Amino acid sequence: MKNDTTDQLPKTQRALVAGGVGKLILRNDAPLPSLQPDQVLVKVQAVAINPSDHKFLDLSTVEGAVSGADFAGTVVAIGSDCLKPLAIGTRVCSCVFGSNPLRSDNGAFAEYVAIRSELCILVPPRLSLEVAASMPVALITAAYVLRSLRLPSLVPLDGKQPPKISSARPRWVLVNGGATATGTILIQVLKNVGYQPIATCSPKNAALVLKSGAQKVFDYKSSTCANEIKAYTKDSLSYVLDCIGSPSTMAMCYQTMGSAGGRYTALEPYSERIKSTRSDIMADWILAWTVYGEPVALDGIYKREPILEDFMMCSSWISMIEPYLANAKIKPHPVDINRKGGLNAIPDGLDLMRKGKISGKKLVFAI
Numbered sequence: 001m002k003n004d005t006t007d008q009l010p011k012t013q014r015a016l017v018a019g020g021v022g023k024l025i026l027r028n029d030a031p032l033p034s035l036q037p038d039q040v041l042v043k044v045q046a047v048a049i050n051p052s053d054h055k056f057l058d059l060s061t062v063e064g065a066v067s068g069a070d071f072a073g074t075v076v077a078i079g080s081d082c083l084k085p086l087a088i089g090t091r092v093c094s095c096v097f098g099s100n101p102l103r104s105d106n107g108a109f110a111e112y113v114a115i116r117s118e119l120c121i122l123v124p125p126r127l128s129l130e131v132a133a134s135m136p137v138a139l140i141t142a143a144y145v146l147r148s149l150r151l152p153s154l155v156p157l158d159g160k161q162p163p164k165i166s167s168a169r170p171r172w173v174l175v176n177g178g179a180t181a182t183g184t185i186l187i188q189v190l191k192n193v194g195y196q197p198i199a200t201c202s203p204k205n206a207a208l209v210l211k212s213g214a215q216k217v218f219d220y221k222s223s224t225c226a227n228e229i230k231a232y233t234k235d236s237l238s239y240v241l242d243c244i245g246s247p248s249t250m251a252m253c254y255q256t257m258g259s260a261g262g263r264y265t266a267l268e269p270y271s272e273r274i275k276s277t278r279s280d281i282m283a284d285w286i287l288a289w290t291v292y293g294e295p296v297a298l299d300g301i302y303k304r305e306p307i308l309e310d311f312m313m314c315s316s317w318i319s320m321i322e323p324y325l326a327n328a329k330i331k332p333h334p335v336d337i338n339r340k341g342g343l344n345a346i347p348d349g350l351d352l353m354r355k356g357k358i359s360g361k362k363l364v365f366a367i
């Protein structure tokens, strides 16, 4: 270790681990995650919950594995080969692959996490650690979405010259599920890179989604939603991000696409049956768990070999977007912070999410 406070670190920690299908139990004697030379150890001060937390727990339970992805905290130990210049005490946020069958000691619902230094997002002074914990999964997902939709940045996020694209070309991107935690971040990212996002949401979340930067919102529960979008975009929509990714949302998204076709990207595996209805639409779905450049040992279509390119893409994406967080060009999804319950309160939060009761906000827990 290059730099550490190892002497002051406890030998064990409190952590929420899978105790069976759909069940989390609090362990008081869980081991601290082992630290690789390219990783830092972070003392977790806040975590947020994601749908993947309960999906892993319910559908691919790894008994004894620490759960949780999104976290924020301070660096307490630094491996000997870390490339990002972080110091002890630096405030960072990121996400880990909790419930990972290959790394059962490392999940966010714990007092300590280990994470590659390049995947740490610096938390600017204007953001509290609680608020910062709500953002990493969505921020990292954004890099995959831009790549999948083949949306070149029209503004120089990284200081490089952007590609020249005719100003006459429509730049609509539909974000279906604009009020999701991923949706409000993606809308802001799309706007920052030069596109005109439009979105679907419930009427009660219209103000939130418009404030995030959507040019127009549509009620996805309306039977005329797809037609309204098609009319608004004058049959020219060619990019759709589906943050819900169910067969019914995919069918609706396909109806919105202009007659010249385009690209559809979902955050869940798409329906082959609906894909086959239009050969002019390139369908794709993303899986951000490849961000670590390590194997994803999930079943079936979720299984992945290590993809180093994804780690490289996200490392440079994080460096590009850090200034956008610092100057509030990318703002957090609304947060509901539980400051009293700590790790004990997380299972109830996950249950609300499981039942579809979270709308337009991210549940955050101070640890």
Ligand SMILES: NC(=O)c1ccc[n+]([C@@H]2O[C@H](COP(=O)([O-])OP(=O)(O)OC[C@H]3O[C@@H](n4cnc5c(N)ncnc54)[C@H](OP(=O)(O)O)[C@@H]3O)[C@@H](O)[C@H]2O)c1
Binding pocket: 050, 051, 052, 137, 138, 141, 176, 177, 178, 179, 180, 181, 182, 183, 200, 201, 202, 203, 205, 220, 243, 244, 249, 266, 267, 268, 286, 287, 288, 289, 358, 359, 360, 361
């Ligand atoms: N593949 C990946 O790498 C990846 C990465 C990130 C997320 N995801 C997945 O993406 C999905 C969204 O995650 P999240 O955390 O962003 O969600 P979230 O914040 O928990 O989503 C809640 C929102 O979903 C909206 N919603 C529900 N049904 C809808 C529908 N039919 N049409 C439009 N909006 C609908 C609701 O909007 P209203 O309240 O306005 O009704 C609600 O506010 C999850 O399935 C998650 O697992 C996957």
